[in-house]
Amino acid sequence: MMPYAEPQLEPVSPPQAMPAAARDTREFVRFTRLHRTLHACMIVSFLTLALSGLSLKFSYTRWAVTLSRLLGGFETAGFVHRLAALVMFSTFTAHIVSLIRQKRRTRTSWRSLLFGPDSMIPNRRDLREFIATMKWFVGFGPRPEYGRWTYWEKFDYFAVFWGIVVIGSTGLTLWFPVFFTRFLPGPFINVATIIHSDEALLATGFIFTVHFFNTHLRPEKFPMDTTIFTGHMPLAELKRDKPREYAALLAGGELEAHLEEPQPAIVVKAIRVFAWIALTIGFSVVIWIVYAMVFAYR
Amino acid sequence: MPFSRGSSALPPRRGHGARCAGLSPLLLLLFVLAAAARGSAATDECLACHGEKSLATRRNGHSVSLFVDQKKFAASVHGSLQCTSCHADLEGKDLPHSVPLAKVNCGACHGDESQQHLKSVHGKALARGDALAPRCVNCHGNHDIVPVKDPRSAVAAIRIPYVCGQCHREGTPVQMNRAIAQHDILENYTESIHGEGLLKKGLVVAANCASCHTAHSILPHTDPASSIARRNIAATCTKCHANIELVHRKTIRGELWEKQANTLPACVDCHQPHKVRNVFYSQGMADADCMRCHADARLKAADGRSMLVHLNDVATSRHMKVACSQCHSEVNASRVRSCETITHKVDCTACHEEIGQQYARSTHGQMHAKGDPNAPYCKDCHGTHHVLGKRNPDSLTFATNVPDLCARCHREGQKAAVLYTGVEHWIIPRYTESIHGKGLLKSGLTVTATCTSCHTAHRELPASDPESTVNPKNVPSTCGTCHHGIEEQFMQSVHSSSVTHTSQPLPACNDCHSAHSIRRTDLDGFKLDIMKTCGRCHAEIAATYFDTYHGKVSRLGYTKTAKCYDCHGAHDILKVSDPRSHLSRANVVGTCRKCHSDATRRFAGYLTHATHHDPRKYPFLFWTFWGMTALLVGTFTVSGVHTLLWLPRALQMRRELRAEEAEAAAEDASSQPRPPEDDHDAVR
Numbered sequence: 001m002m003p004y005a006e007p008q009l010e011p012v013s014p015p016q017a018m019p020a021a022a023r024d025t026r027e028f029v030r031f032t033r034l035h036r037t038l039h040a041c042m043i044v045s046f047l048t049l050a051l052s053g054l055s056l057k058f059s060y061t062r063w064a065v066t067l068s069r070l071l072g073g074f075e076t077a078g079f080v081h082r083l084a085a086l087v088m089f090s091t092f093t094a095h096i097v098s099l100i101r102q103k104r105r106t107r108t109s110w111r112s113l114l115f116g117p118d119s120m121i122p123n124r125r126d127l128r129e130f131i132a133t134m135k136w137f138v139g140f141g142p143r144p145e146y147g148r149w150t151y152w153e154k155f156d157y158f159a160v161f162w163g164i165v166v167i168g169s170t171g172l173t174l175w176f177p178v179f180f181t182r183f184l185p186g187p188f189i190n191v192a193t194i195i196h197s198d199e200a201l202l203a204t205g206f207i208f209t210v211h212f213f214n215t216h217l218r219p220e221k222f223p224m225d226t227t228i229f230t231g232h233m234p235l236a237e238l239k240r241d242k243p244r245e246y247a248a249l250l251a252g253g254e255l256e257a258h259l260e261e262p263q264p265a266i267v268v269k270a271i272r273v274f275a276w277i278a279l280t281i282g283f284s285v286v287i288w289i290v291y292a293m294v295f296a297y298r
Numbered sequence: 299m300p301f302s303r304g305s306s307a308l309p310p311r312r313g314h315g316a317r318c319a320g321l322s323p324l325l326l327l328l329f330v331l332a333a334a335a336r337g338s339a340a341t342d343e344c345l346a347c348h349g350e351k352s353l354a355t356r357r358n359g360h361s362v363s364l365f366v367d368q369k370k371f372a373a374s375v376h377g378s379l380q381c382t383s384c385h386a387d388l389e390g391k392d393l394p395h396s397v398p399l400a401k402v403n404c405g406a407c408h409g410d411e412s413q414q415h416l417k418s419v420h421g422k423a424l425a426r427g428d429a430l431a432p433r434c435v436n437c438h439g440n441h442d443i444v445p446v447k448d449p450r451s452a453v454a455a456i457r458i459p460y461v462c463g464q465c466h467r468e469g470t471p472v473q474m475n476r477a478i479a480q481h482d483i484l485e486n487y488t489e490s491i492h493g494e495g496l497l498k499k500g501l502v503v504a505a506n507c508a509s510c511h512t513a514h515s516i517l518p519h520t521d522p523a524s525s526i527a528r529r530n531i532a533a534t535c536t537k538c539h540a541n542i543e544l545v546h547r548k549t550i551r552g553e554l555w556e557k558q559a560n561t562l563p564a565c566v567d568c569h570q571p572h573k574v575r576n577v578f579y580s581q582g583m584a585d586a587d588c589m590r591c592h593a594d595a596r597l598k599a600a601d602g603r604s605m606l607v608h609l610n611d612v613a614t615s616r617h618m619k620v621a622c623s624q625c626h627s628e629v630n631a632s633r634v635r636s637c638e639t640i641t642h643k644v645d646c647t648a649c650h651e652e653i654g655q656q657y658a659r660s661t662h663g664q665m666h667a668k669g670d671p672n673a674p675y676c677k678d679c680h681g682t683h684h685v686l687g688k689r690n691p692d693s694l695t696f697a698t699n700v701p702d703l704c705a706r707c708h709r710e711g712q713k714a715a716v717l718y719t720g721v722e723h724w725i726i727p728r729y730t731e732s733i734h735g736k737g738l739l740k741s742g743l744t745v746t747a748t749c750t751s752c753h754t755a756h757r758e759l760p761a762s763d764p765e766s767t768v769n770p771k772n773v774p775s776t777c778g779t780c781h782h783g784i785e786e787q788f789m790q791s792v793h794s795s796s797v798t799h800t801s802q803p804l805p806a807c808n809d810c811h812s813a814h815s816i817r818r819t820d821l822d823g824f825k826l827d828i829m830k831t832c833g834r835c836h837a838e839i840a841a842t843y844f845d846t847y848h849g850k851v852s853r854l855g856y857t858k859t860a861k862c863y864d865c866h867g868a869h870d871i872l873k874v875s876d877p878r879s880h881l882s883r884a885n886v887v888g889t890c891r892k893c894h895s896d897a898t899r900r901f902a903g904y905l906t907h908a909t910h911h912d913p914r915k916y917p918f919l920f921w922t923f924w925g926m927t928a929l930l931v932g933t934f935t936v937s938g939v940h941t942l943l944w945l946p947r948a949l950q951m952r953r954e955l956r957a958e959e960a961e962a963a964a965e966d967a968s969s970q971p972r973p974p975e976d977d978h979d980a981v982r
Contacts, residue, residue, distance in 0.1 A: 056851065060853060074851055075856065075858070134943075138943070143951075177904070178894055178896050178897055178898065181901040182898065184900075185903055187904065187905050187918065189905075190846070190916075191919060201930065206937065210938070210940075220951040222952070
């Protein structure tokens with residue numbers, strides 16, 4: 001999940017008191033602590049949901065039976081799945097609440113929040129950038145000057161909204177079938193099963209391939225882009241990847257306010273271990289899905 | 299009834315004697331009447347002397363009375379005859395006559411009886427000149443003969459034992475000096491049910507000596523014509539004991555008594571002659587005789603088998619009251635080695651006739667009939683002398699011992715298992731691990747099904763035989779002998795041939811529960827396999843079940859979810875259209891509520907066998923699935939193409955980045971002392 005970013009208004013780094021001779025090692029702060037926390041919660045809950053859910057979806061494979069046992073048997077897996085769902089709902093809710101609180105704190109209007117330059121809402125510029133990107137891909141133009149949020153990042157962000165709504169609602173239907181069939185026909189449970197399961201397949205497939213590539217595994221960032229975990233982005237990367245944002249910050253004289261010393265080495269190391277585990281699980285799931293869909297489909 | 303005198307074979311002491319044996323009964327009657335008409339005067343003449351009580355003579359030193367009681371004679375059956383009718387040699391003689399007179403020949407009138415007596419042991423002995431041989435007069439008396447029905451008759455039924463007992467009782471010259479096989483005849487008879495009936499209860503119809511031995515044709519039992527010859531005994535006894543077969547049906551098929559009496563035990567084998575009681579006698583008439591030889595440990599058969607018999611084996615067995623000769627029949631008591639007439643092996647069916655028929659029908663029996671050495675015979679399972687009942691825990695046929703008994707041949711690698719060509723293998727270990735085997739062998743429940751409970755003890759037949767208890771048609775009733783309630787349910791269900799009429803094979807108990815590896819139905823193994831089991835026939839419905847939540851969960855090894863029988867019932871499966879079905883409109887909500895306690899009718903509308911592959915049956919599922927699939931394919935296609943197009947550019951950027959980094963590093967190295975111009979350049 002790519003959370004909506006707050007405009008960085010408060011100084012987060014010490015004032016400019018650099019010794020002239022010292023090389024500046026400070027990095028650009030792209031994500032706040034809340035963003036990073038929510039993303040970590042998202043990773044944990046998403047992986048948990050994927051593993052426990054897919055073990056049921058692909059129950060006809062040996063893989064699924066083994067995995068279900070590893071998760072403590074089906075009953076426990078079901079419990080874990082619902083618990084993870086609650087974590088994800090909470091994460092989602094926390095994000096929405098943070099947006100509302102940010103709006104109140106900054107006393108901005110909904111309009112500027114939703115349609116301002118740093119908004120996640122896709123706009124006309126994104127369309128232009130998409131077209132320019134296509135041209136760049138096929139060699140008919142330069143790389144577009146992306147701003148704070150690229151169109152694919154916005155797509156990922158809203159994919160989560162879509163997924164939460166679709167998978168979440170059908171998931172609740174399956175969780176409380178007796179309640180929902182008070183006003184829905186019985187066969188809707190069957191429909192909900194298909195939607196829940198296929199949408200989950202889409203989500204896991206998309207996250208573990210496209211999202212991983214787009215934001216973590218792009219060759220120029222290989223093997224891993226840790227920005228979402230550390231919150232920090234090397235300034236050079238900002239300049240290269242988000243030239244428009246860099247230019248705007250430079251022009252507004254706000255850049256210094258967004259610079260911070262790098263995370264301690266131990267933190268970065270821990271983050272890398274966590275991220276690698278998540279990536280490994282994600283890729284394993286992709287391989288399993290492909291195996292289940294192609295070789296063992298029923 | 300008049301008697302006869304069978305003395306015509308003897309040379310008369312006087313030279314002549316009248317013969318009227320050849321006359322027809324009519325002429326005889328005329329003769330008697332004529333004699334009576336003119337005879338009274340002659341009789342009176344005789345009585346002139348013989349009417350005197352003191353008239354006597356000496357014979358062999360003894361004084362013998364020659365008195366004839368006129369009253370008694372007149373009251374006798376011969377009262378109307380003249381003395382000379384019998385004492386024929388006095389006819390026309392002057393009185394007083396000379397002595398001695400010729401022996402009276404009763405056969406002159408009583409020809410048939412006379413002939414019978416002539417051929418009997420008594421007659422033959424008389425012919426030999428045996429002084430102890432009885433003649434007519436010895437049983438019937440002389441001048442005072444009354445009809446046999448008259449209680450005063452010497453040969454009235456109630457007196458016969460005494461008449462015969464005059465000679466045939468212990469201590470008499472006959473019993474001591476002649477070859478009489480039986481002992482204590484009179485005493486035993488008196489104590490027997492017959493003697494008791496006759497002598498104590500006065501039942502004149504009770505059998506007396508003559509009832510079995512006949513009155514005049516008394517012959518030894520070795521004579522085939524004898525009424526007590528082995529072959530004729532049944533006929534003799536059934537003269538009174540009509541339809542006695544009916545009460546012996548369990549042991550002897552009635553008609554065999556008359557047709558093949560030699561292969562069966564005769565009445566007297568169990569109900570010993572003269573000792574007849576309505577109970578079996580513990581004293582075998584010949585056991586002691588058998589043991590004269592068979593108690594010897596050195597006794598060997600021709601093939602080297604020991605012929606030693608431990609009488610105690612029999613005495614502690616089920617056959618404790620059975621004598622050797624009752625099983626080892628065909629013995630002949632008249633031989634010194636009475637067993638030398640035995641030509642056949644012990645045939646248990648002589649008594650256990652019904653079981654014998656079952657065995658003959660069984661695979662075992664059919665193999666045995668063909669002379670197959672592998673075929674088990676009675677003794678292979680039941681043993682020989684020490685045969686014990688199936689309720690005796692020491693018995694080979696006691697419930698807990700049955701699996702081992704059958705395993706002797708049916709264990710894998712043993713002779714029966716080698717011959718077997720069917721699909722049931724490892725029968726013994728599988729049974730041992732089955733719920734029945736555990737119940738029997740681990741829990742010691744002797745009522746648990748053993749081999750014989752299903753296959754029967756004596757009538758084992760292959761499942762392919764329509765008469766077999768394990769034929770699919772008969773399996774429900776076989777299992778139903780114990781699981782009766784289940785059978786009742788099953789017979790009402792769609793799986794019963796009485797409900798569903800189809801050419802397809804219907805399942806029997808063993809199709810779901812297996813034959814020998816029957817498991818507990820409340821444990822996971824059975825619960826998880828039941829879907830596969832039902833799926834063997836209901837392939838499509840099982841496949842769609844596995845498409846739903848219940849099926850997927852159960853496939854993960856989770857049993858607390860709806861399985862086939864949770865909704866459809868186990869043995870009481872009915873068509874959904876049947877109002878009694880668990881899934882009928884009236885019952886379906888209740889069925890769901892077994893797990894989903896607050897289920898509603900709409901909840902019950904959940905499609906438990908839904909598939910998204912059938913656009914006609916489940917169009918909304920079909921289109922939902924394909925809509926979702928289109929969404930997936932679309933999204934992955936767009937993003938995939940996007941990523942693939944991006945990849946070359948990203949690689950290019952990486953190369954440029956590396957080049958820049960290398961350049962920067964080189965620049966750094968060459969201009970190390972120079973400080974960076976500003977922050978931004980420094981980061982670079």
